[in-house]
Amino acid sequence: MATHFVIDGLKAEIEGKEILKGINLEIKGGEIHAIMGPNGTGKSTLASALMGHPKYEVTEGSATIDGEDLLEMSVDERARAGLFLAMQYPSEIPGVTNSDFLRSAINARREEGSEISLIKFIRQMEKKMKDLEMNPEFAHRYLNEGFSGGEKKRNEILQMAMLEPKIVVLDEIDSGLDIDALKIVSNGVNAMRSEDRGFLIITHYQRLLNYITPDFVHVMMQGRIVKSGGPELAERLENEGYDWVKEELGIVDETVGQA
Ligand SMILES: Nc1ncnc2c1ncn2[C@@H]1O[C@H](COP(=O)(O)OP(=O)(O)OP(=O)(O)O)[C@@H](O)[C@H]1O
Ligand SMILES: [Mg+2]
Numbered sequence: 135m136a137t138h139f140v141i142d143g144l145k146a147e148i149e150g151k152e153i154l155k156g157i158n159l160e161i162k163g164g165e166i167h168a169i170m171g172p173n174g175t176g177k178s179t180l181a182s183a184l185m186g187h188p189k190y191e192v193t194e195g196s197a198t199i200d201g202e203d204l205l206e207m208s209v210d211e212r213a214r215a216g217l218f219l220a221m222q223y224p225s226e227i228p229g230v231t232n233s234d235f236l237r238s239a240i241n242a243r244r245e246e247g248s249e250i251s252l253i254k255f256i257r258q259m260e261k262k263m264k265d266l267e268m269n270p271e272f273a274h275r276y277l278n279e280g281f282s283g284g285e286k287k288r289n290e291i292l293q294m295a296m297l298e299p300k301i302v303v304l305d306e307i308d309s310g311l312d313i314d315a316l317k318i319v320s321n322g323v324n325a326m327r328s329e330d331r332g333f334l335i336i337t338h339y340q341r342l343l344n345y346i347t348p349d350f351v352h353v354m355m356q357g358r359i360v361k362s363g364g365p366e367l368a369e370r371l372e373n374e375g376y377d378w379v380k381e382e383l384g385i386v387d388e389t390v391g392q393a
Contacts, residue, residue, distance in 0.1 A: 136163035136329050137161075137200060137300045137301065137330050138160075138161075138163070138199070138201075139160070139161040139198070139199050139301045140161075140196075141157050141158060141159040141184075141196075141197045142158055142195055142196045142197070142198075143158060143194055143195035144158075144180070144183065144192065144196070145192070145194040146180075146191060146192045147190070147191050147193055148189055149189075152193070153176045153190075154176050154180060154183060155356065156195065156357075157195070157359060158359065161301065161332035161333075162332060163300070163328070163329045163331055164330075164332070165350065166327070166335060166346060166347070166349050166350075167332070167349065167350045167351075167352060168335045168348040168350070169336045169337075169352045170336075170338065170351065170352070170354070170368060171354035171376075172376055175357065176357040177354055178305055178336070180336075181219050181221070181305045181334075181336065182219075184204065184212075184219070185209060185217065186205075186209040187209075192205055199215050199301055200300075213239070213242070213243060213297075214243050216300030216301055217299060217301050218294055218299030219305065220290035220302070220304045220305060221290070222306045222309070222336075224278050224286045224287075224289070224290055225277075226276070226277065226278040226279045226280075226281075227276065227278065227279070229276060230276060231276060231277070232275055232276070232289065232292075233259060233273040233274060235277045236255075236292075236296050237255050239293070239296075239297060240255065240296060240297060258296065259273060262292055262295045263292060265295070266291060266292055266322055268285075268288055268289070272285070272289065277289075282310075283309070284311045286310075287310060287311055287315070288315060288319060290304075290307065291307065294323075294326065295322060295325075298331075299331070300331055301331070301334070302323075302326070302333045303333075303336070304333065304334070304335045304336065306337060307323075307335070308341065309338075316341070316342065317345060320345030321345075323346050324345075324346060333346075339372065340368040340369055340371065340372035341372075343365060343368050347365060348364075348365055348368070350362055350364065351363055351364060351367040351368045353371070353376070355376070355379070356385065356388060360379065360383055361379055361382075361383070
């Protein structure tokens with residue numbers, strides 16, 4: 135069965151403040167969805183709430199992969215169910231090498247007794263690092279410690295490629311990438327496109343979508359998806375900004391009138 139990811143009426147708050155105000159989104163295997171939207175509208179909150187970050191409290195709604203309720207699961211279980219998140223600001227984990235981290239992440243998703251063999255793991259990792267034009271020494275460095283912004287992003291894509299998730303959420307994977315790295319990372323994503331895998335790509339710039347062609351583009355404002363379209367929507371946003379969306383939908387900036 136092809137992957138089917140459904141977010142239905144998702145509301146979430148942080149420290150008592152509602153950030154997500156009812157998100158509806160459906161992603162089928164093979165599809166790439168992009169979310170764009172002004173700063174502070176809840177895009178990363180959506181990613182974190184889906185992954186089960188303890189700071190975000192889901193108050194209403196559901197999120198399922200192939201009918202399995204993610205919100206009932208621990209973070210580990212969500213990963214096992216096939217959800218992967220490349221964070222906007224990946225955390226540094228001193229003391230844990232990149233390669234150890236990856237191998238335990240892979241094994242955590244397998245049944246006991248069917249762990250990946252060391253040889254097979256190393257071979258796979260070396261191949262994927264080569265595809266991503268990463269220096270082999272990154273396998274032995276502590277996870278993200280001292281990595282440059284772009285190196286962290288490339289490393290997130292390495293994790294994605296190794297874990298082969300069903301649903302991939304990429305939060306600003308293009309931020310901080312140089313021009314060549316943008317292409318390498320995009321190729322990495324495109325190589326992972328398959329009927330069994332859906333993508334949700336959060337980005338500010340149409341530029342990324344020149345390389346990774348989305349099937350759907352959604353605009354998020356004030357904790358809701360307020361408009362959806364095809365790739366042409368991203369182009370219009372790049373050219374004209376967000377004012378026309380606000381005008382069209384009668385959205386008033388929340389800060390207006392508070393002074
Ligand atoms: N840990 C937190 N404590 C307090 N407020 C928070 C926290 N996390 C998020 N928020 C608030 O929630 C709102 C949404 O933040 P979020 O990071 O989801 O925005 P975003 O759409 O990803 O923005 P950007 O495009 O700048 O990355 C912001 O107003 C932010 O300040
Ligand atoms: Mg964000």
